[in-house]
Amino acid sequence: DARVTQTPRHKVTEMGQEVTMRCQPILGHNTVFWYRQTMMQGLELLAYFRNRAPLDDSGMPKDRFSAEMPDATLATLKIQPSEPRDSAVYFCASGSLLGPFHEQYFGPGTRLTVT
């Protein structure tokens, strides 16, 4: 069945290291969202893409975060250098312009721990 996949599911890294998270949207979906979830801040939208072009990345710390869609089947979120405050669960979600915009299908998330 169609679902959003994310890798890795868990990542533990040391402060200062580069972290790359990957997302495979549902085949045919043309909108991809990156969210960060923490206990303190809840669900925060970091960035989103439509047809592989970034539409809004205002929620993302620009100095260390970057998001790309090298092709329609892969979205990446990179943190360099990582910091302990980046520890969170990062979700990717995808949607289709053919359906209601608000119908976003979430992946299982990447739990990131930065020590």
Added chain:
Amino acid sequence: QQQVKQSPQSLIVQKGGISIINCAYENTAFDYFPWYQQFPGKGPALLIAIRPDVSEKKEGRFTISFNKSAKQFSLHIMDSQPGDSATYFCAATIETSGSRLTFGEGTQLTVNP
């Protein structure tokens, strides 16, 4: 203008009871209000949604009540079951402009057997 306030933060209900979660918004341009359900270790999943042209929408045991003048909407879970135990998020968006979803802070619901 973009905030959505959700309460309570946590809720404990006995099996068979009614769970009620409330949300309030500020931006009157919002025109679509979905609720998401999230189980531990999973991503949020769309549960039910409403547009402001109706005051209520029901799907099975889940009902959204919408009060446009008060800028409030709520989720009611009738005959709550232990399997409903999850975190619930309300959200809002301006559907026609394709803008981002603004999420509430989440409510952790526990239904005791």
